[in-house]
Amino acid sequence: MxxxxxxxxxxxxxxxxxxxxxxxxxxxxxxxxxxxxxxxxxxxxxxxxxxxxxxxxxxxxxxxxxxxxxxxxxxxxxxxxxxxxxxxxxxxxxxxxxxxxxxxxxxxxxxxxxxxxxxxxxxxxxxxxxxxxxVLSWLPYAVSFGGLPAFVHLAGGSRPPAVVVAGGALLGVGAHLLNVVPDLADDAATGVRGLPHRLGARRSTLLAVALLVAGSVLLLVTSSMGLASTVAGGVLVAVLAGLALLGRGRAPFYSAVGIALTDVVVLVVR
Missing domain, CATH: 1.10.357 (Tetracycline Repressor; domain 2)
Structure with a gap:
């Protein structure tokens, strides 16, 4: 070279x-x-x-x-x-x-x-x-992640399912909260005060878990996956949510990321 x-x-x-x-x-x-x-x-x-x-x-x-x-x-x-x-x-x-x-x-x-x-x-x-x-730092994530599946469906000439748009929006807000948590200290030092900064690390992670679980339930109950796959997905989300609520240190954050990944899989294969 x-x-x-x-x-x-x-x-x-x-x-x-x-x-x-x-x-x-x-x-x-x-x-x-x-x-x-x-x-x-x-x-x-x-x-x-x-x-x-x-x-x-x-x-x-x-x-x-x-x-x-x-x-x-x-x-x-x-x-x-x-x-x-x-x-x-x-x-x-x-x-x-x-x-x-x-x-x-x-x-x-x-x-x-x-x-x-x-x-x-x-x-x-x-x-x-x-x-x-x-305090509206969450809004662009809701709009952009909810709009992504809408864009894909419209590009293919079909109407975007409302539940997919809603599930994408919930995933986006949860992802925003999780993405900011590791940077809270640096952001605070330079005056950034978005929603996660106002909530703090613990409450941001818990809210992210709640939103991601809500998105998971919405996508799972409206999916065309078989009963066994739907139940398996629900059990996985429940276990990860439990770990996020009861875990210490970085465990809640990693568990919430696991729920986000599960939501992505359901969003794709539903």
Whole structure:
């Protein structure tokens, strides 16, 4: 590999880290699975997945651009913009390109579907730019996660089931609470006061469990899975919920994450 190629590869890797590659990949994979389970053709499913990936990249980059000063203040060594490993202009250009790709790919899925997906992305941007530090920090997650299955179904020409939209919204709010809990101390040091910060770690985890259990029940009782699979899913959720309520240390957090993953599986295979 030439020095130039190595530099490009290195910059790309750091850019992906700044885009929150883990969560972006998780949402992108979820959208692909939803597209296939909704009966979309491989080509249509690929288009939906590409639109979601572009949107997630724009959301991740906008988040790090917005928070770079705050991340530097608390010594976030995992944030390339905060450490100076990436130039601000580089991320701005990448974010701008991702926004353009999101608009083009979203409308390629159909005008109504495109508007729904752009609404989901705009909601996530609203979280980054404003709502993250307010008591309404949960709202963009409800809108974006509830809107994702709606976008997938509309892209395939079908009406999104209301229970799936509601289940996605519950999953999104639960995921928001769980995602913020590990960063409560850093956020408090820089004045971020979203809903999880006002509730505290313990109550945020318990509320997340309650929402995820509610989403699980909603998706399970309305699913077309067999009785045995439905009962097995319910038992698994009940066990994880019990561990979350009674566990100590990080056990409640990991148990709640397990419920979230169960909800994702049910959402896909229902």
């Amino acid at each position: 030439s020095a130039a190629a190595g530099t490009v590869a290195g910059t790309t890797a750091i850019l992906l880290r700044a885009a929150h590659a883990g969560p972006a990949l998780a949402v992108t994979v979820l959208s692909a699975l939803l597209a296939l389970s909704a009966g979309l053709s491989p080509g249509r499913a690929a288009l939906v997945t590409a639109a979601v990936l572009a949107g997630q990249l724009s959301v991740g980059w906008s988040n790090d651009l917005r928070d770079r000063v705050r991340d530097a203040a608390v010594g976030r060594s995992d944030k390339p913009l905060a450490t100076g490993a990436l130039a601000v202009a580089t991320v701005q250009r990448a974010c701008g390109a991702a926004v353009v790709a999101t608009v083009v790919l979203s409308f390629a899925c159909g005008p109504v579907a495109g508007l729904v997906h752009l609404g989901c992305v705009a909601s996530a941007w609203a979280y980054n730019l404003w709502l993250k530090a307010t």
